[in-house]
Amino acid sequence: MADLLARRPAVILTGASNTGVRAVITATKTTPIVFTTGADPVQLGFVASLNRPGGNATGVTLIQIELEPKRLELLHEVVPAATKVAFIADSKDPIGAQERLQGAQAAIRRLGLEIIILSCGSEDEIEAAFATAVRERVAALYVGAGAFIVSRRKQVAELALRHRLPTMSGTREAVLAGQLMSYGTSQVDIYRQAGIYVSRILKGEKPADLPVLQPTRFDLVINLKTAKTLGLEVPPTLLARADEVIE
Numbered sequence: 001m002a003d004l005l006a007r008r009p010a011v012i013l014t015g016a017s018n019t020g021v022r023a024v025i026t027a028t029k030t031t032p033i034v035f036t037t038g039a040d041p042v043q044l045g046f047v048a049s050l051n052r053p054g055g056n057a058t059g060v061t062l063i064q065i066e067l068e069p070k071r072l073e074l075l076h077e078v079v080p081a082a083t084k085v086a087f088i089a090d091s092k093d094p095i096g097a098q099e100r101l102q103g104a105q106a107a108i109r110r111l112g113l114e115i116i117i118l119s120c121g122s123e124d125e126i127e128a129a130f131a132t133a134v135r136e137r138v139a140a141l142y143v144g145a146g147a148f149i150v151s152r153r154k155q156v157a158e159l160a161l162r163h164r165l166p167t168m169s170g171t172r173e174a175v176l177a178g179q180l181m182s183y184g185t186s187q188v189d190i191y192r193q194a195g196i197y198v199s200r201i202l203k204g205e206k207p208a209d210l211p212v213l214q215p216t217r218f219d220l221v222i223n224l225k226t227a228k229t230l231g232l233e234v235p236p237t238l239l240a241r242a243d244e245v246i247e
Contacts, residue, residue, distance in 0.1 A: 001027035011201045013194060017093035017147055018044060025057050032207050033057040034197045036190055038064030038145055038170075039099055041212055050212040058207040060193045061214050062185050064145055064170055068100050069107035071183050074220065075140055075168040076111050077238050078181070078227075082139030084114045086165075088129060088156065090146020091121035097144055104142075115142070126152055130159045143169040143179065153177040157226075164230055175221045175246060180230070185215040219243040 004012070005028055014024045015036035024033055025046055036059055041047050048054035076082065089097035101115070108115055116136050118129035133141065141160055143149060149156070150171060157178030160167045169175065170184040193213050201207060220238075223246045227234050239245060 005031065011198050013198055015191075015194070017090075018096055018099075019093060020147075021046065029056055031056065032201045033059075034194050034201065034207070035059035036062065036194055038062040038096065040065075047212055050214070052208070053210065053212060054208050056207050058197060058210040058212055060190050060197070061212060062145075062170075062190055063215055063218075064184065065099050065103035067170070067184055067218065068104035071168050071170065072104055072107040072111060072113070072142065074181060074183055074238070075142065075166070076113075078232060078234055079140050079166055083112060084116065084136065084138045085140050085142050086116045086118050086129070086133040086136070086138040087142045087144065088126075088149060089117055089119045089144045090149045091119040091125070092148045093146035094119070096146055100144060120152075121148060123152065123155060126155055126159065130163055130165075133165065134163050138165070141165050141167040143167050143174065145170045150174070153179065161226065161229055166227075166230055166232060172219065172221045172244070175223045175226075178223065178226055180223055180226045180232075182221045183218060185218060189217075190215065221246065 011032040012024055013034050014021050018037055018039055021035045021037055033056055035057060042049060046057055116138055118132055120126045120129050143156060153174040154177040167179040169179050169182040171182055171187055175182045197210055220242045221244045222234060222242045
């Protein structure tokens with residue numbers, strides 16, 4: 001951040017882990033900042049309020065944590081007999097992983113699930129996590145949304161297919177890579193909106209006057225090819241509710 005600020009940027013765009021966003025916001029109170037976050041930016045102290053951020057930062061929320069219970073419920077519809085589920089967490093973003101698990105607690109209790117937490121920060125650790133999942137006889141995988149885990153979506157998809165484990169993720173891109181399902185906001189739309197805010201700031205508007213944007217659409221994406229490979233029959237009622245089915 002010291003090196004970046006020495007270059008005197010007109011605006012900083014930051015996203016991924018909340019730890020990273022906090023580092024940027026802590027480093028400067030004058031340079032305009034546009035962030036993306038999956039958590040509540042008011043609760044995290046990034047802005048004073050959603051409508052009137054009040055400082056030098058504004059951005060877009062992905063509303064990840066609030067969607068965690070729904071993701072587990074959707075996964076349970078596909079594998080209703082599952083009682084043990086592995087959570088693939090990003091060890092580079094431990095706070096985010098903890099927040100997501102906390103957000104899912106009500107659904108975990110209601111569905112009677114046992115969650116096995118598998119933290120990963122490298123390709124080798126992802127391999128090891130799957131070995132643990134198999135050893136623990138988990139029935140499905142609940143994939144975290146940390147930047148590293150998202151970047152390794154294809155590796156996770158390939159290992160899940162190899163070990164015949166259905167997966168639930170938060171991004172459509174993960175399903176395109178071969179994971180089973182996702183439920184969440186469009187990453188493309190989120191960053192398009194962030195880009196528009198960068199443009200408006202460059203044209204003279206202030207972050208303090210730009211309300212933090214929240215998504216209004218959440219898509220359920222199902223990879224039917226993956227389901228067939230896993231030998232799973234996705235309930236017709238769930239397929240009918242899907243916004244996109246990949247065949």
